[in-house]
Amino acid sequence: MSPSQLDSNGNASVSQQENGFADSMSILNSEKEVQEIIQQPLMQGIDDHLIEFSEAMRTVAKALRRAAEGKASAQAEAVEWKRKYELERARNLQLEHKGCNEEKAVLSSGESNGDVNCERVDSSADQPVLSRQTCKQSEVCCGKHGLCSHEVLRDGDPDSDCNVVQNRMTRKASFKLSWCCKGDNSDQQKHDIVSFERGNITTAERSSKQISLKWESQPQTVLILTKPNSTSVRILCAEMVRWLKEQKKLNIFVEPRVRVELLTESSYYNFVQTWQDDKEIVLLHMKVDLVVTLGGDGTVLWAASMFKGPVPPVVPFSLGSLGFMTPFHSEHYRDCLESILRGPISITLRHRLLCHVIRDAAKNEYDTEESVIVLNEVTIDRGISSFLTNLECYCDNSFVTCVQGDGLILSTTSGSTAYSLAAGGSMVHPQVPGILFTPICPHSLSFRPLILPEHVTLRVQVPFNSRSHAWASFDGKDRKRLAPGDALVCSMAPWPVPTACQSDSTSDFLRSIHDGLHWNLRKTQSFDGPSDP
Numbered sequence: 001m002s003p004s005q006l007d008s009n010g011n012a013s014v015s016q017q018e019n020g021f022a023d024s025m026s027i028l029n030s031e032k033e034v035q036e037i038i039q040q041p042l043m044q045g046i047d048d049h050l051i052e053f054s055e056a057m058r059t060v061a062k063a064l065r066r067a068a069e070g071k072a073s074a075q076a077e078a079v080e081w082k083r084k085y086e087l088e089r090a091r092n093l094q095l096e097h098k099g100c101n102e103e104k105a106v107l108s109s110g111e112s113n114g115d116v117n118c119e120r121v122d123s124s125a126d127q128p129v130l131s132r133q134t135c136k137q138s139e140v141c142c143g144k145h146g147l148c149s150h151e152v153l154r155d156g157d158p159d160s161d162c163n164v165v166q167n168r169m170t171r172k173a174s175f176k177l178s179w180c181c182k183g184d185n186s187d188q189q190k191h192d193i194v195s196f197e198r199g200n201i202t203t204a205e206r207s208s209k210q211i212s213l214k215w216e217s218q219p220q221t222v223l224i225l226t227k228p229n230s231t232s233v234r235i236l237c238a239e240m241v242r243w244l245k246e247q248k249k250l251n252i253f254v255e256p257r258v259r260v261e262l263l264t265e266s267s268y269y270n271f272v273q274t275w276q277d278d279k280e281i282v283l284l285h286m287k288v289d290l291v292v293t294l295g296g297d298g299t300v301l302w303a304a305s306m307f308k309g310p311v312p313p314v315v316p317f318s319l320g321s322l323g324f325m326t327p328f329h330s331e332h333y334r335d336c337l338e339s340i341l342r343g344p345i346s347i348t349l350r351h352r353l354l355c356h357v358i359r360d361a362a363k364n365e366y367d368t369e370e371s372v373i374v375l376n377e378v379t380i381d382r383g384i385s386s387f388l389t390n391l392e393c394y395c396d397n398s399f400v401t402c403v404q405g406d407g408l409i410l411s412t413t414s415g416s417t418a419y420s421l422a423a424g425g426s427m428v429h430p431q432v433p434g435i436l437f438t439p440i441c442p443h444s445l446s447f448r449p450l451i452l453p454e455h456v457t458l459r460v461q462v463p464f465n466s467r468s469h470a471w472a473s474f475d476g477k478d479r480k481r482l483a484p485g486d487a488l489v490c491s492m493a494p495w496p497v498p499t500a501c502q503s504d505s506t507s508d509f510l511r512s513i514h515d516g517l518h519w520n521l522r523k524t525q526s527f528d529g530p531s532d533p
Helices: 031-109 231-248 256-265 267-271 278-282 297-306 330-342 505-517
Strands: 004-006 012-014 175-180 194-197 200-203 210-215 221-226 251-254 290-295 314-318 345-350 353-358 372-374 377-381 389-395 398-411 434-442 450-453 457-461 470-474 477-482 487-492 497-500
Touching: 031 353, 031 389, 031 398, 031 457, 031 487, 210 505, 221 231, 221 297, 231 251, 231 256, 231 267, 231 290, 231 330, 251 256, 256 267, 290 297, 290 330, 297 314, 297 497, 314 330, 345 505, 353 377, 353 470, 372 377, 377 389, 377 434, 377 487, 398 457
Parallel strands: 221 251, 221 290, 290 314, 314 497
Antiparallel strands: 004 012, 175 210, 194 200, 210 345, 345 497, 353 372, 353 487, 377 398, 377 470, 389 398, 389 457, 398 434, 434 450, 457 487, 470 477
């Protein structure tokens, strides 16, 4: 209260209170009444202040939680941008270093033709390996009529000159991806996604487009990947290698294991090339024009895992069990390869997920483990623990949910017919860009799967109050333990896997779920039963 003031009669008068009450006090005649009035409203004011303080604390707690979510998302995004920057910078430095070495070699040898081949000297004469060669990119993609190979299958700027590794005495084939639809002779891409005319908003008919690949130069090098421990596959591989070499005059690359098997059968296959270490595998996409897989979906997954960046077009032949991604039959491989090498062909761009783990002991948000790229899915489960998994999930800057169950599946649309389907997820056309968010046996009746857009970044973190560790597996392998405080960050990879279609992507997808899963297979209802009058 404010200090008392004396009037002319010597009585005490109290001025208006300054503690926030609305009512003003009248003049008091006795000290007893003053004390009663002071105590009673003062207690009521304290109660009101406590209520306001508790509400303010709740508001502060909500603000702190939103700030923590935003910080986690910003850290994940910063890690991703730094990783991409470091990859691009390392690649540019490596290419500049190779270009300087090539110029020195040209000046010392006196050659002036501009196309210099620098082949490695190998100690074994009968073991061809990847040669290291460079050249200037001769064409720049205009982007007016579709997507060029420099945009989809190379990890560089499509509008800038770059040095690429070439095969011996050959140039890597270039091609163009265009959007087309049935009955349309023009391959011009429609750039208008949403148009506004006369007050109406409409969308362009882009969903009916089929991606077509047209070779701009003839393919020269083919990589053949096979399913191991299969006699029929080994016989078919030897026959296909002979036919491609004798009839098509192509350079053939195989795995070291396959080359040993071919040379064991006959010394005729001495022309087959291979690689020696992982460093040469990294440069493989700069030499190979086409990838042929002989096996099932697992062989396609293995082929995709070999290419950490851009992936050449893949032609998958079905020699497995289900074969959702293998539309071609091995009995007609000559006709199929003839058509594909001649072009144009329809392809499906199968999107992949880029994943990396951030440990709790990391010094900063940039201290991450090596990234992993998956074609089907990444799974976070409880492993051998008997406790439920406890996973906090974030989508960009938004908190999604806390998963309590056996685990969580983050799947591509190509993997929608794999583990995600068994866990209750939806089957999605592989050409649809999106990320499937599918729980595994959640301890909740209302936890339904989600399909998120392709541009989001997902962060799955094991909280510190989790009872056990979690385990992450990538396309069914490379399991990593996630301790409390560790996080897994996933986003859409910029390098899809282009797989050839037998007819078109939609027909191949529907055929695969009909033949592989017997989708909606049921006996037709009898026509001689009761009917409406």
